[in-house]
Amino acid sequence: MPHGGLLSNETGAALQQVRTEPIQQRSAARLSGLLDAAAAVVDEVGFDRITTAMVAERAGASIGTVYRYYPDRVAVLHALHERAVVRFRQRVVDELGASTLTSWWDAVDCVVTAFVGLYRTEPGFRIVNFDDRHGAPTADAVADADFFARRLADVLVNEFNLPAGAELIFRLEVAVEMADALLARAFHTDPVGDERFITECRLVLRDYLDRFYSPQALHLLAALS
Amino acid sequence: MPHGGLLSNETGAALQQVRTEPIQQRSAARLSGLLDAAAAVVDEVGFDRITTAMVAERAGASIGTVYRYYPDRVAVLHALHERAVVRFRQRVVDELGASTLTSWWDAVDCVVTAFVGLYRTEPGFRIVNFDDRHGAPTADAVADADFFARRLADVLVNEFNLPAGAELIFRLEVAVEMADALLARAFHTDPVGDERFITECRLVLRDYLDRFYSPQALHLLAALS
DNA sequence: TGGTCACCGAGTGGAATTCAATCATCTTGG
DNA sequence: CCAAGATGATTGAATTCCACTCGGTGACCA
Numbered sequence: 001m002p003h004g005g006l007l008s009n010e011t012g013a014a015l016q017q018v019r020t021e022p023i024q025q026r027s028a029a030r031l032s033g034l035l036d037a038a039a040a041v042v043d044e045v046g047f048d049r050i051t052t053a054m055v056a057e058r059a060g061a062s063i064g065t066v067y068r069y070y071p072d073r074v075a076v077l078h079a080l081h082e083r084a085v086v087r088f089r090q091r092v093v094d095e096l097g098a099s100t101l102t103s104w105w106d107a108v109d110c111v112v113t114a115f116v117g118l119y120r121t122e123p124g125f126r127i128v129n130f131d132d133r134h135g136a137p138t139a140d141a142v143a144d145a146d147f148f149a150r151r152l153a154d155v156l157v158n159e160f161n162l163p164a165g166a167e168l169i170f171r172l173e174v175a176v177e178m179a180d181a182l183l184a185r186a187f188h189t190d191p192v193g194d195e196r197f198i199t200e201c202r203l204v205l206r207d208y209l210d211r212f213y214s215p216q217a218l219h220l221l222a223a224l225s
Numbered sequence: 226m227p228h229g230g231l232l233s234n235e236t237g238a239a240l241q242q243v244r245t246e247p248i249q250q251r252s253a254a255r256l257s258g259l260l261d262a263a264a265a266v267v268d269e270v271g272f273d274r275i276t277t278a279m280v281a282e283r284a285g286a287s288i289g290t291v292y293r294y295y296p297d298r299v300a301v302l303h304a305l306h307e308r309a310v311v312r313f314r315q316r317v318v319d320e321l322g323a324s325t326l327t328s329w330w331d332a333v334d335c336v337v338t339a340f341v342g343l344y345r346t347e348p349g350f351r352i353v354n355f356d357d358r359h360g361a362p363t364a365d366a367v368a369d370a371d372f373f374a375r376r377l378a379d380v381l382v383n384e385f386n387l388p389a390g391a392e393l394i395f396r397l398e399v400a401v402e403m404a405d406a407l408l409a410r411a412f413h414t415d416p417v418g419d420e421r422f423i424t425e426c427r428l429v430l431r432d433y434l435d436r437f438y439s440p441q442a443l444h445l446l447a448a449l450s
Numbered sequence: 451t452g453g454t455c456a457c458c459g460a461g462t463g464g465a466a467t468t469c470a471a472t473c474a475t476c477t478t479g480g
Numbered sequence: 481c482c483a484a485g486a487t488g489a490t491t492g493a494a495t496t497c498c499a500c501t502c503g504g505t506g507a508c509c510a
Contacts, residue, residue, distance in 0.1 A: 026474090026475090026489080027488080027489070030489085030490095048273075051464095051465060051466080052465080052466065052467080053465075053466090061490080061491090062490065062491050062492060063466085063467080063491085063492070064467095064468085064469085064489095064490065064491055064492065065489080065490060065491075066467095067466090067467065067468075068489070068490075071467095072466075072467075073465095073466065073467090170421065170425075173410075174407065174422070174425050174429070177406045177407055177410050178403045178406060178407065178429070180406065181402045181403060181405065181406035182399065182402055182403065185398075185402050196395065197399070200395075200399050204399070204403070204433060207432065207433070207436065208429060208432070211432065252455080252456075255456085255457095276497090276498065276499080277498080277499060277500080278498075278499090286457080286458090287457065287458045287459060288458085288459070288499090288500080289456095289457065289458055289459065289500095289501085289502085290456075290457060290458075291500095292499090292500065292501075293456070293457075296500095297499075297500075298498095298499065298500090
């Protein structure tokens, strides 16, 4: 299942995600506690064997409490997914800030590094590969699909003068899909991640994007316009 | 989710897949009828919302009949998956037979064409993207993961003299993962398949493999040994 | 006409989800 | 600063839904 990996939107996140916005401060702790519990359970039994009871018990709460915050079981998974994505984005900007970037490639590399790092350390991070596929096409699935690609496009345009536009976004969408698949494959059985697939992922991304956005290609492009 | 797409194994297929081998001829019809029903339901509600009752009703059978042939719900999905894979392979060989192949690229192209064709016409074909992810690492997940890659490797080695070996298999595994992801993305919302992703898939595959197995690269390789 | 093969569908059990009762924390008038 | 409400938070028994079982019934075959 493609998509769902690096991608997500922000607006739709809180949209009916949480039943009741936490008012008192203890609720916030409860909420993140529930997600921590869910993450732990995901690591233990996988995210289709998860039960609401497990999450509740692990969080030291009762079943009812889970349902106070989330309308149903998959909503919990969605929330966990969202949190993972948020942390991923944070990690990316950290990574970007800590590195000296000499070309767009370094930025792409940072993204891969951030993803791999989280896969290794963040409990339940495999949830980023969760995408519940409905038969009925999810209403705004496409709308939020390319969110991350757009984000990344902005960075590449502003920092490295790549040509903005729908084409760049599409290319990045493709790149994200490929990276997602290869990295997920790297961690499919190996908890540390199969290095062969990780390095091949970097290679593929670079080659693919180089085809359009290498210095030479850009130079050529500039000459034409 | 990675793997599971174009891949599958053959040995594990019939292994505990069907509870009772059909003895009388009407049973065979029942069996395929159940799978047809399952395929229809998959198209309607997606393959995680599917219920045994839905399949039974759709097939004009009772719950018990479903369980006469399949030990549990996921076994039905596995069987449907297997059938899809079998039909896919058949389609690939048909396609290969009908085309005049001038290079390994044509063979790869045929595979993509077959996959896209089935996605468009075969009910429930999206099941090829089904891979039940357990928390406990599936015992032989890796073992059957590269089955299709090996198969394809055989063809490419025998027909187009690509250099056999673990490297080729790994490359094809990577290629399969990428193609799987991009094609699944193409059909994620669009039932006819987003042509942009399909053509980009062909492009990516060609570029990726060309890097190692283009005539020039092969020539170079031959010179070194 | 007995012996399998197929089939049925009410029944069982476990997990998902609800909800009315209870506890905890705020807040407001005195 | 302190009662009571008022409102948020929590609980867990009850309910619903769904996978799966099994004893009984008809269909085929020899």
